[in-house]
Structure formats: C-alpha cells, structure tokens
Amino acid sequence: MKLLSTILEEYTETHDLALIEEFKEALWGSKLKLKKRKLSYKYKVVDSLLQNDSELIGMFDKHKKVEYFNNQNRYSYDELEYIDFIRIRVNNLYAYHFDSELYLDKEYYRLLSTAANKYYEVIGQLKQDGNIHIDTKEIDEDIKRSFDLAEQVKTNSPNKKMTLTWDKYVKLVNGWIDHLFDLYKTPERYEQEHGWEYRNEVIFTEENWVINYFNKSIKGKTLNYIRDSMPKYIICDKCGKELEVRHKNTRYCKVCLKERTKERRKVNNSKYYMKNKK
Numbered sequence: 001m002k003l004l005s006t007i008l009e010e011y012t013e014t015h016d017l018a019l020i021e022e023f024k025e026a027l028w029g030s031k032l033k034l035k036k037r038k039l040s041y042k043y044k045v046v047d048s049l050l051q052n053d054s055e056l057i058g059m060f061d062k063h064k065k066v067e068y069f070n071n072q073n074r075y076s077y078d079e080l081e082y083i084d085f086i087r088i089r090v091n092n093l094y095a096y097h098f099d100s101e102l103y104l105d106k107e108y109y110r111l112l113s114t115a116a117n118k119y120y121e122v123i124g125q126l127k128q129d130g131n132i133h134i135d136t137k138e139i140d141e142d143i144k145r146s147f148d149l150a151e152q153v154k155t156n157s158p159n160k161k162m163t164l165t166w167d168k169y170v171k172l173v174n175g176w177i178d179h180l181f182d183l184y185k186t187p188e189r190y191e192q193e194h195g196w197e198y199r200n201e202v203i204f205t206e207e208n209w210v211i212n213y214f215n216k217s218i219k220g221k222t223l224n225y226i227r228d229s230m231p232k233y234i235i236c237d238k239c240g241k242e243l244e245v246r247h248k249n250t251r252y253c254k255v256c257l258k259e260r261t262k263e264r265r266k267v268n269n270s271k272y273y274m275k276n277k278k
C-alpha cells in the first residue's frame with residue numbers, strides 16, 4: 001500500500017476520488033477488527049478451605065465463573081501498517097461510545113466481582129476461626145442480588161450508551177473521511193498558514209501527521225454526533241413545563257401550543273368577519 005501521506009498529497013493535487021476509496025478499503029480491510037474477548041471473575045473452590053462444608057461448597061461452586069466482555073486489542077507494533085493506527089482508534093471509539101457490552105460503568109464490574117470477593121472473604125474468616133457460623137443462604141442471596149443489580153446497571157445506567165450498529169458507524173465514518181480529505185492540509189501548507197507547531201516533536205513524520213489528523217478529527221466528529229443526537233430540553237414559553245425539542249422552532253408544550261392555535265384561529269376569524277362586514 002502507498003504511504004498515507006502520499007495518498008493525501010496526491011488528493012490535494014488531483015481530487016481523484018479513487019484515492020479516497022483506496023484509503024477506505026485499506027481502513028476497513030485492516031486485519032485489526034473490533035473483537036470482543038471473554039474475561040471472567042473466577043476462583044477455584046477448594047473444599048478444605050471451606051471446612052468441607054457441603055452447602056458452602058455447592059453455593060460457591062455455582063458462581064465460580066462470571067463472564068464479561070473486554071475489547072481485544074492485542075497486537076505488536078512491529079506488525080502494524082500505518083492505516084491500522086487509524087483503524088484501532090475507530091474500533092476503540094465505537095467500543096467506548098456505542099457497544100453495549102464494552103467499557104461499562106465501573107459499578108457493573110464491581111458488582112460482577114461480588115462472588116469472588118465473598119469467596120475470599122469467607123475463606124479468610126474460616127482460616128481465623130474454623131467454627132465461625134457462616135450464613136450460606138445470605139451470601140448466596142447477596143451474590144444473586146449483585147448480579148441482578150449489574151444487569152440493571154447495564155441496561156438502565158444514566159450513562160447508558162447511544163445505540164448505533166457498527167455498520168451505521170462505518171457509514172458515518174466514511175462520510176467524515178470524504179470531508180476530511182477535502183480539508184486536509186499537508187505539513188508544508190499548514191506551516192505556511194499557521195507557523196510550525198510540530199517541528200520540535202521528536203517523532204514527527206508525515207505518516208504520523210496524517211494518522212494524528214484522522215484520529216483527532218474522527219474522535220471530534222464522533223463526540224459531536226453523540227452530542228447532536230441527544231434529546232434536548234427547553235422550558236415551555238407559556239407554562240414553564242420542561243419539554244423535548246423536536247423541531248428547531250419548538251417553543252411551547254403540546255397543551256399550550258393547542259391553545260395558542262385555537263386563539264389564533266379565533267383572532268383570524270374575527271378579523272375575517274370584520275373585513276367582510278365593512
């Protein structure tokens with residue numbers, strides 16, 4: 001594949017759309033797909049550490065492995081192409097902002113780790129005093145309650161993510177890329193217009209320049225997209241009730257809008273009446 005900086009530089013001269021296509025093909029064809037890896041909170045039940053208490057053993061055995069997803073991002077830098085650095089950013093942006101199973105609230109992971117924590121807690125207690133009474137049923141209920149809460153955090157969290165499929169995100173990114181190709185400035189051009197900011201950076205290369213440009217821009221556009229997609233609320237001009245803005249010109253709540261329309265109609269009718277009376 002051509003260097004990214006070469007593709008971009010050629011584009012600024014020719015505006016050949018095939019260059020954008022080449023860039024996109026490399027980006028989406030990257031071997032670094034967004035992958036999910038299953039991780040788990042787990043422990044090994046050791047009967048003797050639980051004083052061979054069959055109830056305790058059975059209860060802890062039920063919860064010995066709790067799975068969750070993680071963003072798989074294992075690669076070695078040597079094997080990466082330049083375009084992969086942009087792909088990694090795109091994958092991470094999607095995972096962080098839109099994937100409902102990745103990067104969840106800290107609380108979610110804390111709740112999922114309850115069983116493992118309880119297990120080690122009980123082992124510690126029994127080690128100190130082998131005759132201590134452990135309420136197996138209570139612990140079991142605690143664990144189950146935590147798992148239920150974890151599910152709730154996942155589905156009802158106030159920081160709940162926006163729903164957007166990967167395919168739709170790819171479409172958005174493709175649109176942004178078109179735009180970014182048109183806005184791109186070579187380092188020389190940038191230098192002429194803004195003075196130089198990057199020259200002192202030890203690792204400056206034109207490839208880094210391009211990667212940095214796309215990564216920063218795609219991140220910004222993703223955040224703007226989320227911001228613009230969030231429902232907005234205003235206060236009704238007449239009664240002060242909070243309402244969601246559905247149109248640019250929204251000013252009144254439904255009730256007040258209806259009343260207003262009625263009144264206006266009345267005024268218009270009477271004007272009409274007066275006019276025809278004359």
Ligand SMILES: [Zn+2]
Pocket residue numbers: 236237238239240241252253254255256257
């Ligand atoms: Zn109102």
